[in-house]
Amino acid sequence: MAEFIYGIDIGGTSIKFGLFTLKGTLLRKWAIDTNLKDSGSHILKEIAQEIKQQPESIDKIHGVGFGVPGPVKEDVVYRAVNLGWDVFDVKKEFLSYFKTSFIVKVHNDANVAALGEQAFGAGKAYPHMVLYTLGTGVGGGVIYDGTIIEGAFGAGGEVGHMFIKDFPIVCGCGNTGCLETLASASAVKNLVSYYIKTTPLESKLRNEDSYSAKHIFDLAKSGDLIALKVVDTVAEALAKASQIISVIVNPNAFVFGGGVSLAGDFLIHKIERRFKEIAFKAVKNDTVFTLAKLGNDAGIYGCYQAVKNHG
Ligand SMILES: [Zn+2]
Numbered sequence: 001m002a003e004f005i006y007g008i009d010i011g012g013t014s015i016k017f018g019l020f021t022l023k024g025t026l027l028r029k030w031a032i033d034t035n036l037k038d039s040g041s042h043i044l045k046e047i048a049q050e051i052k053q054q055p056e057s058i059d060k061i062h063g064v065g066f067g068v069p070g071p072v073k074e075d076v077v078y079r080a081v082n083l084g085w086d087v088f089d090v091k092k093e094f095l096s097y098f099k100t101s102f103i104v105k106v107h108n109d110a111n112v113a114a115l116g117e118q119a120f121g122a123g124k125a126y127p128h129m130v131l132y133t134l135g136t137g138v139g140g141g142v143i144y145d146g147t148i149i150e151g152a153f154g155a156g157g158e159v160g161h162m163f164i165k166d167f168p169i170v171c172g173c174g175n176t177g178c179l180e181t182l183a184s185a186s187a188v189k190n191l192v193s194y195y196i197k198t199t200p201l202e203s204k205l206r207n208e209d210s211y212s213a214k215h216i217f218d219l220a221k222s223g224d225l226i227a228l229k230v231v232d233t234v235a236e237a238l239a240k241a242s243q244i245i246s247v248i249v250n251p252n253a254f255v256f257g258g259g260v261s262l263a264g265d266f267l268i269h270k271i272e273r274r275f276k277e278i279a280f281k282a283v284k285n286d287t288v289f290t291l292a293k294l295g296n297d298a299g300i301y302g303c304y305q306a307v308k309n310h311g
Contacts, residue, residue: 002062002102007303008047009067009109010034012082015047018300019054022062024120024308029300039084048097063103063310065303066090067112071154075106078154105306109299111148111157114141116302117255121293126252130245131292132159132238134260137172138180138187144249147309160184162244164237169194182237185259188213191230201225217263234260235267239274246275246283257292264291 004027007018014031021027032050035042052058068090070080075091091104107115114123114131123129127146133139138160142149149156160180161173169190171178181187189212192205203226204219205211219227242254256268272289279287294301 001060003060004056005062005304005307006051006064007067007112007300007307008064009112009299009303010043010047010069010080010083011109012036012069015043016296016300017050018297018304019056020304024304026297026301029297034083036084039086040080041084043083044090044094045097048094058098058100061100061102063105063307064094065112065306066094066104066106067109067299067303068106069109071158072106072108072111073150073152073154075104077106103307103310105303105310107148107150107302107306108141108154108157110139111141111150112302112306113139113257113294113298114143114157114255114302115146115148115305116294116298116300117257117292118143118146119305120301121298122255122290123253126288128249128251129253129255130157130159130242130249130251131255131257131298132183132241132261133258133292134183134185134256135258136185138178138184139258142245142249142251144251148306149249159241159245162241164240179237179241183234183241183260185213188216188230188234188260191233192216192226195226195229199226199229201229203227213260214262217266220263221266231263231267231270235270235274238271239278242271242275242287242289243278243280246287247280250283251287253288253290255290255292257295257298261291 005020009016016031018029019027069082071078077088090106118129129143140159141157161178163177169181171181220231
């Protein structure tokens with residue numbers, strides 16, 4: 001009888017495993033290094049070996065959920081550059097390493113993180129939820145009625161690449177004006193350099209060679225003018241993105257995770273305040289803005305939930 005579900009979040013440096021009961025209790029979690037040799041062709045085989053080495057019998061696996069860093073449509077990955085994968089049927093290859101069959105669900109890593117937060121974390125009370133992961137880049141996911149919106153080409157939930165405004169910083173995707181260039185950890189640092197050059201505002205940052213996102217937020221809290229302008233720019237960009245999303249999918253909640261979100265309520269309140277100024281009236285007062293709760297575990301929880309949603 002099936003008893004277990006694995007949630008497996010594949011990243012460019014490590015692969016996180018979560019072993020869950022059918023009801024969603026996390027029994028244990030661990031990680032192994034990602035083997036990037038030979039265009040990532042050993043990755044799935046090593047994951048299969050890792051599962052076979054566990055004390056739990058293979059026959060008791062109900063399903064395995066994957067999060068992968070690339071666009072995914074119906075369990076097929078369309079290029080995961082960080083892993084070296086081109087178009088790749090993850091489900092088919094993974095099952096080929098086993099004699100038994102079980103459910104396999106594959107999703108984009110940011111989308112499963114969003115699903116994890118919705119099912120187990122900050123979005124628990126909210127069936128419609130949007131996650132922003134404000135890290136080196138800006139990732140995210142849109143959950144509608146407890147389900148990931150994958151879209152026609154697997155780009156559903158790529159909130160980091162929403163066009164926000166003309167701005168002279170090139171995004172990782174090659175475009176300019178993306179949310180990612182205005183609200184990621186790298187954006188925060190770029191914005192400091194930009195405002196040092198283009199404004200006469202006084203700031204301690206003018207005398208510093210390097211600055212972390214955390215330092216910039218700490219300075220903003222103490223009233224530093226350039227640091228404050230940077231935080232206001234980040235908040236404005238996220239409020240605008242949320243305003244647009246709110247009239248398309250009308251989520252109950254926007255949830256913020258990743259390094260930049262460590263700025264906490266200081267940032268969230270600014271986003272919420274600005275959102276209320278520009279939002280459509282039906283969504284103005286009841287849309288919730290809150291911090292993510294699961295940190296790096298959001299992915300494995302979401303992988304579990306993707307299997308569970310399947311049956
Ligand atoms: Zn972009």
